Every structure is written in structure tokens, then in C-alpha cells.
Amino acid sequence: MSIAGACALAVLPGVALAAPTAPYTVLTVDVGDQTGGYPIYKSDVFDRDNSTISVAARENDLLTVDTNRAGSYVRLSIRPPAGQQWTDGQTYQATWQGEGGTASMGLDSDGRGCGHVTGWIKVRQAHRDSGTGLVDAFAAAYEYSCRDSLYYTGAVSGELRWNSSVDYVVAHGEPNPVSFNYQELAVPSAARTVTFRSVGSAPITFGAASLGGPTPEAFALLGANCTGRTLAPGETCTVSVAANPTKAEQQSATLLLADDSASGTRRVQLSVEGFRGVTGSYYPLSPKRLMDTRSGLGAPKAKIGPGKKVDLQVTGRGGVPSSGVGSVVLNVTVVGPTAGSFLTLYPAGQSRPTASSINFAKSWLGSNSVTVKLGPGGKVSVYNHAGSTDVVVDVAGVWAGDNSLSSRGQGGQYQWIKPYRLYDTREEGGPLKADYIMWSWLSFGDLNTHVKALVVNITAVSPRKAGYLTAWNGQGNVPSASTVNYPAGKVVPNLAIVETVECTECGGRRAPEFSIYTSQTTHLVVDVVGVIDDGTVPDGLRFTPMSPTRIADSRIGQGLPSVLGPTAVGKVTAPASMLTPSTQVLAMNVTAVTPSSNTVLTVWPADSAMTRPTASNLNPAAGQTVSNAVLGILGPQQGFNVYNHSGNTHVVADVVGAFWLYPGTATPTAGRSTSAGSRLKVIDSGVGTPSRS
Structure with a gap:
């Protein structure tokens, strides 16, 4: 027995009409x-x-x-x-x-x-x-x-x-399958919308949407307006999904939407092919000057006045690529301020955040490393709060904002280590003489040839005259850009990412080497806090910039409940909104506000096996408000400690970005070491003498 119906072409195949009628x-x-x-x-x-x-x-x-x-x-x-x-x-x-x-x-x-x-x-x-x-x-x-x-x-x-x-009761999801094709690892795709249409004879009611299948972690649900809705035949609802591949291979999952049909679930196949890109990786540059208000380079030839800002063109200048840059590492120097104030650097075109990049007193001379996200057109805004001051800006490197910088080769990834004191001339060798070049090297054993730059905290201690330090790879003449600018008699630190070269005079170790020049006689302290690798070392971190965001201010009880007393340790927990499961380090500007005595501030991961390092992050003098860039490692509870050595001081912390574990080089979770500084360890180091000047 059979029943046949004539073929009708009044509707397109697969398009539901109004509810059919029985039988x-x-x-x-x-x-x-x-x-x-x-x-x-x-x-x-x-x-x-x-x-x-x-x-x-x-x-x-x-x-x-x-x-x-x-x-x-x-x-x-x-x-x-x-x-x-x-x-x-x-x-x-x-x-x-x-x-x-x-x-x-x-x-x-x-x-x-x-x-x-x-x-x-x-x-x-x-x-x-x-x-x-x-x-x-x-x-x-x-x-x-x-x-x-x-x-x-x-x-x-x-x-x-x-x-x-x-x-x-039936509904179909379209399109199905959903292919995201090729997508860079850890870079979310644009949203894709799946439309579910009721095509049965009776209404269908939907439950919650979820992800299942082989690798649901490679995809994300962005939104759904189906949950809890009942659709009459012909009506539709939507679910939005994105791909965020975690491996350089084909990955698939299933979009699941619960319903009251006989099967109980609508299923839509998702697929993506991940590939290793360069987004979030680092490209060092030979230090170049981008702005000097004293000469009119990159800005009008005039001090920046109170409440004023200058928009600085960064991309396409000083070796900075014209496109593909997400953020830049700058060294910002304040010269001759007429009042105590602060500068804030932020993406041009955005509202000025409640955060500071460098704090200074009247007549102060000093600098700070500032990592800043670029605004439209590759510009950053430089804002001065009070008085008037000259400002000098030098560029040291860039973080890739998309994959277009892959034409320049593989960028580097950050590898943090427990801070290691490379040298301290107060304990050995005596102060560096004026116009002196010191060169030094470190050995990380088998990983030496993969190190392309060092992340160091460089401190000038009690210089005899005002001057500056310049750190670079040691090749060629000393660059015109500066790394640390210091007044006489002060203690001035600055964080720097310094490009290295392979050492040829280190006993055959092929160790990474760099140089530091001082214009005036000064003691020098160098602490190594991490390296930039060649993009191949396991468990490297990549960087996502943010507009500066304040997460701690002990003056108002934000993040830290109150002033830090002598030998006190305060714990700051990072806001969940700026973290992902792979975040390990926050890039911050940490400020000590008017300490009651000369002191030292040290930052290290909270609730971790790492003991407090002997190295320091800030060395403020009594009554001084001073800041320094800090790469704050997060402990297992997403927090970091701040130690104050003596006296009382308020502390402010502003976040400018986050470092996260890159899946393209990450080891499996079961085999990944979680002990502090375990991936790279300094096994030997040395200082080159005599001077090469």
C-alpha cells in the first residue's frame, strides 16, 4: 500500500509554511x-x-x-x-x-x-x-x-x-554545519548566528543552549534568545556563537539547544581550523625618539600645560610598523615640571581614564616605562594634570595587535622568572664612571639561543649629577634614546625590555648579552624579571592591552584597605572582569604615594610557593610620589602581594594589560609545571670588564 503526492514548486525546498493540516x-x-x-x-x-x-x-x-x-x-x-x-x-x-x-x-x-x-x-x-x-x-x-x-x-x-x-514537534537550525574555516589561535572569531525555525505541526518549546562534542572549549556561546520560548510553526529564534581555537588543528563541537521534541535536543555542528599567528607577541625595536617637546619633535615646541594633552602619532615612525600594532612600549621622561603632577598616556580618541602613567614632583627629572594601547590611527594621548612640563617619549618595542605583523617573522612571548639580581655596584666594583658602558650576560642553559630580549628593572642609585642610562643590545653606537633619567643623589628605577644579542665572549655559552651606558657617575642595580623568547619556548605568554584601569588605591580603600606600614604586606586581588582562565601576569603602573620615610616596595604573587624576592620594584624617598612599571605575577587566587620596607606609604596600582598563556606553545596541563619560575632559570651570569667605551 502506498500514497504519493504531486510535486509542487510553490515554495523553496526546506522553507516551512504555516502549520500543516492533518492527516x-x-x-x-x-x-x-x-x-x-x-x-x-x-x-x-x-x-x-x-x-x-x-x-x-x-x-x-x-x-x-x-x-x-x-x-x-x-x-x-x-x-x-x-x-x-x-x-x-x-x-x-x-x-x-x-x-x-x-x-x-x-x-x-x-x-x-x-x-x-x-x-x-x-x-x-x-x-x-x-x-x-x-x-x-x-x-x-x-x-x-x-x-x-x-x-x-x-x-x-x-x-x-x-x-x-x-x-x-520539529525545529531546524540554519546554517548547519557552521564552519569558521581558518582562525588564529586564541583570537575569537566574529559572531555567527544560527537561526532555529519551527517546522512541525505543533509549537516547539526551547530550553537552554550549551556546547558539547569533542572540543567545546574551542567555541563560545555569545547569546541566545531561544531559551524559554515557545515557537509556533514558521517562527524563529537565534543563537550566536564564535570560534576561539585552542590548537593548531581541526577542532569541532556541537551547539546544543534543548527542546520538547522526541529527541529532546537540536544539534548544530561547529568546526574551525586553528593556526598559529602572532597576535599578542612582542617585536623589539632599536630605541628611537618619537617626541620631545623641547625641540618640537612629534609635538608642538612647548611644555604641556595644566589639564592639556598632546596626541602623539606612533605608528609609521621610529621603526614602528604602520599597521598591525596593538600597543607600544614607551619610555616617557619628564623634564623641568613647574609643579607636582602626573602624566596619563592612553589610547587617543578615548575618554581619559582615572589612572596615571608617571608621577612627579616640581622640578623633577625622571622616566617611566609605559605600555599603552594605540587608538585609532595609531595615536596615543599624553595628558598632563598640573603645571607645565616638557615630555620626551622613546619607543622600545611593539606588541602585535593582529596577525598582519607575521610578515616580519615570529614575534616573541614573555617568560617570567623569579626576580634575579644580575648585579649591584654598591656591593661589587664601585660606581660606574661617567660616559661608561657596562655589558653583561646571563645563561639559561639550553634555552639561551631562544632568548631575544630581557625584561629588567634598572635602578640608578645616588648619581653624582643629573644624567641618564641607556640600555640596548650593545651593537653600534649608543642610541640617542634613554632608559632611565635620574637627578643627582636620588634612587630612580625603571622597567625596560632590552633586546639582546648572542654573546661571543662568554666561555662558549652563546648567552644573551646587552649593554648599559651611563652619562654620569652612578651606582647601578639590575634585576632580571623575565625574558622575551623567540616564540617557540613552551608556556610563553602573550599580551592583550587595556585602557589604563585602576584596581588599587589604598587612599580610598580600593584593592588595599589602608596605608601600608613598616614591613607590611598587602594583597591585591585582580578583578575577575579583566581576567581569563589563562591570565598569569598583569602589566601595571604601581605608585608609592608620599611615604613617611625612604622605603622599598616589592611585588610578587600571592598565595604561591614563591618567597618574597630580594629585588625591588620601587625605591621612593620620603615624601616622594613615584611610580614604576611592574609585571605582576598572579598567584593561584588571582592576587599579588605588595611589601613595604619601612615607614608608612599609600599604594596605587593601574593595569594597562594582561599576559596570558598562549595555547599554541602551551604544554598539556598535566605536564605543565606550576612552581614559581620553573620554565627558565638563570644558571650563570657575568659582567663584562673593562668598559667598552
Whole structure:
């Protein structure tokens, strides 16, 4: 017995009309999370209005359903377990040929089929002809999975109605599958929208959306307006998803949307192919001057007045690429301020944040390393709060904002270490003489050749006259840019990323080497806090810039409850809003505010195995408000400690970005060491003498 309907071309294939009317003869196919279009390419509804559809009932309750639309066919065949009949309300486990007492089920289209099938059939109605005993009205839901050795197609589901008045609840998600194609690791894709359309005879109600399948961590749900909604036939709702690949390979997942259909879930296949890019990696530059208000370089030839700002063009100057840069590492120097004040550097075109980049007193001479996100057009704003001051800006390197810098080769990644004191001339050698160049090297053993720059805290101690230090790779003449600017008799630190070269005079160690020049006689302290690798060392960190954001100010009880007393340790917990599960280090500007005596501030991870380092981050004098760039390692509870050596001082911390574990070079979690500074350790170091000046 069979029933056929004429083919009608009044609607496009797969487009649902208003709710159909009973009795129904329809086959729905939802491709779910199958892969490779096997055996069905896309979700569809086959009924008398859009297809030729025929159902044949034979002995042993074998039912075959054939659909044809424009020469393309889909065929479903089902039969109950041997010796049984279809029974209303019963669910049958199914295989291809009914092995082991199961029902048999086959689904194929246009010559594509499968020989290793698992699934189920839920019967809602099985009416029989009183004369022949053959089924003449039928209603069931089914789920079908092909498990051929060459294919794993996931689950295909659907509904079958034949001469039946039993309603069916169905929705299809489009597009399905959703391919994000090639996507850079750890760089979220643009959002893609999946539209779910009710295509049954009765309304469908949705539950929550979620992600499942092999690698759901490579994707993200961005939003859904389906949850809790009931859609009448023909109505739609949407779910937005994005890809964020975690491995340089094909990754897949399934978008799951709960519903009240027989299968209980709508499934949409997601896929992405990750590749290693350079976003967030570091490119060192030979230090170059970008701005000097004393000479009119890069800005008007005039001091920056109170409440005024200068927009500085950064990209396309001083070796900075014209595009692809997310943030820059600058050394900012204040010269001859007429009042105590502070500078704030922030992305041009944005509102000025409540944060500072460098704090200074009247007539002060000093500098600070400032990492700043670029605004539109590659500009940064330089704001002065009070009085008037000259400002000098030198560039030291850039952090890639997208993958376009890959044309310059692989960028570097940050590797933090427990701060290591490289040398202190107060303890050995005496002060460096004016116009002196000191060169030094460190050995990290087998990783030496992978080190491209050092992250160092350089401190001038009690210089005899005002002057400056310049740190660079030691090649060629001393650059005109400065790293630390110091007044006479003060203690002035600054954090710097210094490009290195391979040492050829270090006993064959091939160790990274750099040089420091001083213009005046001064003691010098150098602490190494990390390295920039060549992008291949395991567990390297990449950088995401932020507009400066204040997370601690003990003056108002933000982050730290009150002033830090002598030998006190305060703990600052990073706000969850600026962290991801892979964040390890915050790039900050830390400020000591009017300490009651000369002191030392030290920052290190809280709640960790790392003991307080002997190295310092700030060395403020009594009554001085001074700041320094700090790369603050976060402990397991996402916090860092701040130690104050003597007297009382307020502390302010402003975050300018975050370093996160890059999945392209990350070791598996089970094999990743969590001890402090375990990836790179200094095993030897030395200072070159005599001077090369």
C-alpha cells in the first residue's frame, strides 16, 4: 500500500509554511551534528506540498519511505525486531539489519548510505488495516547515527508521519554545519548566528543552549534568545556563537539547544581550523625618539600645560610598523615640571581614564616605562594634570595587535622568572664612571639561543649629577634614546625590555648579552624579571592591552584597605572582569604615594610557593610620589602581594594589560609545571670588564 503526492514548486525546498493540516504524510530530517554530509546533506521537511513522497507497508511491519524532489531522493526504511510488531508508545533500539534483537533502520540519500547504524525509533501510532493486517497509519520519531569505520556522522533525527493525525514537534537550525574555516589561535572569531525555525505541526518549546562534542572549549556561546520560548510553526529564534581555537588543528563541537521534541535536543555542528599567528607577541625595536617637546619633535615646541594633552602619532615612525600594532612600549621622561603632577598616556580618541602613567614632583627629572594601547590611527594621548612640563617619549618595542605583523617573522612571548639580581655596584666594583658602558650576560642553559630580549628593572642609585642610562643590545653606537633619567643623589628605577644579542665572549655559552651606558657617575642595580623568547619556548605568554584601569588605591580603600606600614604586606586581588582562565601576569603602573620615610616596595604573587624576592620594584624617598612599571605575577587566587620596607606609604596600582598563556606553545596541563619560575632559570651570569667605551 502506498500514497504519493504531486510535486509542487510553490515554495523553496526546506522553507516551512504555516502549520500543516492533518492527516499528515511527512518525513523530517535534522542533520544535527553529523559530519561530511553523510548520509544527508542538510535538514529538510518532505511532505506533499514540496515533494513526491510515498510510503509502502509490507509484511513483518516493514515500512519504506521514499521522497523525491527535482531528481534528488531520501529513503528511510524501518522494521521492528524479528517476530514483533510496531506497538504504540514503545521505543525500539535500532541497528542496520536488526542485529541482537533490535529494530532495523536504514537512511540514505542520492547513493549515500551507511552499514554500521545505531539509533532508536519511538512509535506514537501504528494503526492496521482490518483486512490485510498491514500498517496503514503510522507516527514515530527516530534518531540515526552512522558509525562506519570511515565516517562518524553524529546524530540525525526526525519525525515520520503517514496518514496520521498525531502532531509533531520539529525545529531546524540554519546554517548547519557552521564552519569558521581558518582562525588564529586564541583570537575569537566574529559572531555567527544560527537561526532555529519551527517546522512541525505543533509549537516547539526551547530550553537552554550549551556546547558539547569533542572540543567545546574551542567555541563560545555569545547569546541566545531561544531559551524559554515557545515557537509556533514558521517562527524563529537565534543563537550566536564564535570560534576561539585552542590548537593548531581541526577542532569541532556541537551547539546544543534543548527542546520538547522526541529527541529532546537540536544539534548544530561547529568546526574551525586553528593556526598559529602572532597576535599578542612582542617585536623589539632599536630605541628611537618619537617626541620631545623641547625641540618640537612629534609635538608642538612647548611644555604641556595644566589639564592639556598632546596626541602623539606612533605608528609609521621610529621603526614602528604602520599597521598591525596593538600597543607600544614607551619610555616617557619628564623634564623641568613647574609643579607636582602626573602624566596619563592612553589610547587617543578615548575618554581619559582615572589612572596615571608617571608621577612627579616640581622640578623633577625622571622616566617611566609605559605600555599603552594605540587608538585609532595609531595615536596615543599624553595628558598632563598640573603645571607645565616638557615630555620626551622613546619607543622600545611593539606588541602585535593582529596577525598582519607575521610578515616580519615570529614575534616573541614573555617568560617570567623569579626576580634575579644580575648585579649591584654598591656591593661589587664601585660606581660606574661617567660616559661608561657596562655589558653583561646571563645563561639559561639550553634555552639561551631562544632568548631575544630581557625584561629588567634598572635602578640608578645616588648619581653624582643629573644624567641618564641607556640600555640596548650593545651593537653600534649608543642610541640617542634613554632608559632611565635620574637627578643627582636620588634612587630612580625603571622597567625596560632590552633586546639582546648572542654573546661571543662568554666561555662558549652563546648567552644573551646587552649593554648599559651611563652619562654620569652612578651606582647601578639590575634585576632580571623575565625574558622575551623567540616564540617557540613552551608556556610563553602573550599580551592583550587595556585602557589604563585602576584596581588599587589604598587612599580610598580600593584593592588595599589602608596605608601600608613598616614591613607590611598587602594583597591585591585582580578583578575577575579583566581576567581569563589563562591570565598569569598583569602589566601595571604601581605608585608609592608620599611615604613617611625612604622605603622599598616589592611585588610578587600571592598565595604561591614563591618567597618574597630580594629585588625591588620601587625605591621612593620620603615624601616622594613615584611610580614604576611592574609585571605582576598572579598567584593561584588571582592576587599579588605588595611589601613595604619601612615607614608608612599609600599604594596605587593601574593595569594597562594582561599576559596570558598562549595555547599554541602551551604544554598539556598535566605536564605543565606550576612552581614559581620553573620554565627558565638563570644558571650563570657575568659582567663584562673593562668598559667598552
